[in-house]
Amino acid sequence: MKHRRLLFLIIGLLLALSLTLAACGPSVPTPEAEEPEPAPTEVEAAPAEEEEAAPPEEEEEAAPSEEEEAAPAEEAGADPNALPRNETLYFNGQQWGSVVGWNPYSNNNNNAMTIAQQDNARVLMFETAYLYNMLDSQVYPLLADGPYEWNADRTEITFSIKPAAHWSDGTPVTAEDYAYTWATHVKYNTPTGAANIDYIDDIVAVDDGTVMVKAKLDEDGNALNPLLVEAYLSTNYFIQKAWTQTLEERVGNDATALLADPAEDVVYSGPYHKYFADDSKVVLIRDDNYWGQDASMWGSLPVPKYLAHVIFKDNAAGTTALQAGEVDVSQQFNSNVNLLWEQDGLPISTYVPDPPYMIGASLPTAFFNLDSPGLDQVAVRKAIAMAVDYPTIIANAMTNQSATFDQVPRSLMNPTEGEQALYDHEAVADLQWVGNDIEGANALLDEAGIVDTDGDGWREYEGENLSYVATCPNGWSDWQAGIEVVAAAGAEIGIEITSNYPEWSVYQTVVTKSDAPLPEGYDIFMMWSDGAGPTQPWGRIRKLMSSEFIGMSSNWNGNWGMYANPDADAIIQAIPAETDPDALREMYTDLVRIYLTEVPSFTLMYRPQSFHTVNETVWTNFPYEGDGTNPPVPPLNLMDGWSVAGLYNLELVNP
């Protein structure tokens, strides 16, 4: 009897707690009556860089007919707090942890669905002037109207704004908004301001619809870095002047408060905005007044009404949800992704049906500490790099979701066609090792006189055994698998390499401190490199090889092994101003030659810009290789750069 009472008490308690939790949930707006989905459309546009390019093609897409609008909404009686599956596109792998804010001036929002001002800017809520397409390395106008133009001296860029573009409050997007956005970045030293102030002198409104971006000039009157000035147009958002002024007033013009403001009232120009966010999920809802449905841009609204991202706590939970059909677009590493369709028979696919399944974009790289005894010798560095068994790394660490070095020979370029075309493959072919070359590595060391004289099995340099520690952060499983293979390679060629995995919080502090020699235990260490973007491959090469980062106490840029080569520095500095394609190709080839000869670091695998795996249980017509879209829609989860065009092509499996 007593136990029964206890049981009732417990059940009552559970219910009470559930109710409390439910009641605690923030209120959400009631969705409007459901509208019929606009028919899918193949969006086409012309690259912005071609001067003679026609404006984006006018879409013949008709607005939903009156008949359709008048039709009673199917889900009129549906639960307003449930997201209709046929109108919601689910994601994973983007948002880890709760959203902190919606402030486009700050990088501290942890708001992966809407804010990322980067090489492939995220444009669901806030928009850039141009959209970068990593597949053809072109930019296409978004808020801008047609291509941008450099003046004759390449010191000023001018572009106009689409007359149809308007903010979520209905007011037009103007050049003054863009100019004021820049002025605010500078005034409050936002990350965007700090990142660009060395290259952009000013952004001004020529008139309401025309923007001029003025480059910072060197003493000769040339733009310091035209490449970064161009990149600004596709990587940074338009933010409304009127809202910015409201924000400034709210925070009393205080820079720290401005960046810390959660900006729940922000005005935006993009097709989606906040519908709901808590510790468990983020939901965006389509703005049906989005300007982009104008014929001068997309000609229709994006297909899904809601974009939702459940916040998973690890990859395993995300993969389970993908398998269950609760996730449509997966931006996370799903181990052995091919088994999902080959073995489980699920309607899941990747951008490319066969290995490497994804388009590689960044180059996870092992850096040598060039101050470690012996690692200052090219022969030792190159021998280690030659002996590494890369196919094992790619098979184990990436479960074949990376191209091999047979398929894409190593250079400084990622596997995209645009970058591969930038250097002379023939000229450096004899320098491109594919790995597992124990014989070659041993011969190289013997030739350099670095041999085992005391017979203990380890080679010596200047009387000391060659003994190193290879390291990467603990728990970064793909990097750890790579480091283990590097250590195993050392043993094959008489170089002792042990592995060590400190926590990321410690690792990052040590590795990014470039104003002092790296401490013991960091002889060979992993870091990332840039992916695909409008400044690439120049940006990536700069961060792998430029000596300008040596001496920084907080170096989040690159060259963490502190390599210095004046020849490489000179080429890296000259590339941004160079416009002749042949000269550029020659410069890039020279850089690849230097890199593969001196081996200051070496790439272990290729990694996609975003993982892009889709489940076609509910939605279909996702981008895939050779899908016929023109320009091709890149596999960036339908939210980054030109990839957003994919949202207009989606179709329901069961309409």
Add this chain to the structure above:
Amino acid sequence: MKGYRNYFLTKLLWFLVTLVVAFILNFTLPRLMPGDPVAAIVARMAQGMSNTTGVQAIYEQYTELFGTNRPIVEQFFIYMRNVFRGDFGFSFSQYPRTVADVLRTSIGWTIALQFPAIVVGWSIGNWLGALAAYRKGTFDKILMPASIFASSLPAFGMAIILLVIFAVSLKWLPTSGGYGYDLIPNFSWRFMWSVITHYQLPFWSIVLITIGGQAIGMRAMAIYELNSDYVKYSRFMGIKDGKIVRYVFRNAMLPQITGLALAIGTMLFGAVVAEVIFSYPGLGSTILTAVLGQDYPLVSATTLIITIMALLANFIIEIIYGILDPRIKAAQAD
């Protein structure tokens, strides 16, 4: 009465001393970890930054804002002053969210999961343990190995077994989340039902393990009690079995109650495994992330809350013991 007052005052004094030491340790220990928490924030801010001066400026701005560039003693006094005002400051890892805001949104889930699970697991476990001791025979022979099995399974093992069987294979229950992936929190039966179904697997993954451990402990205690003189005497007196079991249960329960109090006191830490495996919202995984990300304010605040809860639970239990069991009071008041 005087004896009890002395006992109470001694316990209170020790409670306060421990609290002060714990407060200092809560502040100091996280800050002794190697590494620089501001570097992680700068890493986020530096995305897409390509010049050298910008990153440096941002680093300095944040060390100033969080005060990590000041001497640790000064940081301690600032921390102490703020804590007494109930202000734990900004969370480093979720800046610009405050620690209070982070705790507010996740603590409810953890308590709702842990508290009933601990109470239910504890109650069922003790009841089964006492029953096994009293009934012996087949019941005991089945329960004992089952309890040993359940209690020796690691928490993640139990969680994964339940996940694979009931969510992935049988599809009776959802695989992850605190409520339906397609729902927005609201006051409706559908949502509440969703919360209840999502609750089951994390809940039982904790309960089953708790039951095993409690049953083993209770069985041993009860067997000891069953052989004591008062039980034999009761039997000679012809007192009914049910009543005797109740006497035994009450006496055997004293050490189990200490365990219960401590489990409740430290429950905020306890559900990390269930939270991660079932992607269940809550504080456990937030604390884990905070520790790994060197989020000093969040780590200090949560450990302080847990310390106070554990100390309070312990203190209350000792006070109650003093009343329940005069032997303890007598032994300690001397």
